[in-house]
Amino acid sequence: MASTKDDAAQLIYTPNVQHNGVLNSAKFLSSCFAGAVAGVLGLENWLGFGLFVMSILLSSAFMYAINCKGRPAKYITGGVWELVNPGQDNMFTFVLVWTLFYGIVHVYD
Template sequence: MSTAAETAAQLIYAPNVQHNQTLTTVKFLSSCFSGAVAGILGLENWLGFALFFTSTLLTSACIYAINCKGRPAKYLQGGLSELVNPGQDNVFTFILVWTLFFGIVHVYD
């Protein structure tokens, strides 16, 4: 059984890794839903990306206020920049879902 000092000395602390994975999942689902909304509404060009960045900021604001209690540096290594950063995978997911739903809904327009 490890002591508190050994646990603090570990480079990868399992509960923190699990929490970061939860944040990644929330950001991923946010990009999926915003892509679906952009596709269903028929948004094109910059309006779709504006919706993505708005949803990213709204999701980050909710996590900042509710989960981080206004102190993201305490919970995230990168602080606020880590919280607001959408990540390359989420941008590609947004574009994929956006084009999928746009094609499904507006195929005969």
């Protein structure tokens, strides 16, 4: 029973809350980088979104192992699901960067 109370206290522990900002920034940068890669490679339709899904899964695996030390429930309220969830803003960021780089690189194809 004490572990449940300790887990709830860990979610409002200041260093853990600050760590959530690092996780959100990493997910945002992963979305930007995946969008740039998809645009430069000229991926279209589902191939581009497949790259986005793979980048989210890969970055989530790294965050799970390295940043959360295998215990995401200690840092994030939703646990693993919240870690894998790309979020609406990251999806829009991916599409924006994807179309930007696709337009810059493949404008005269």
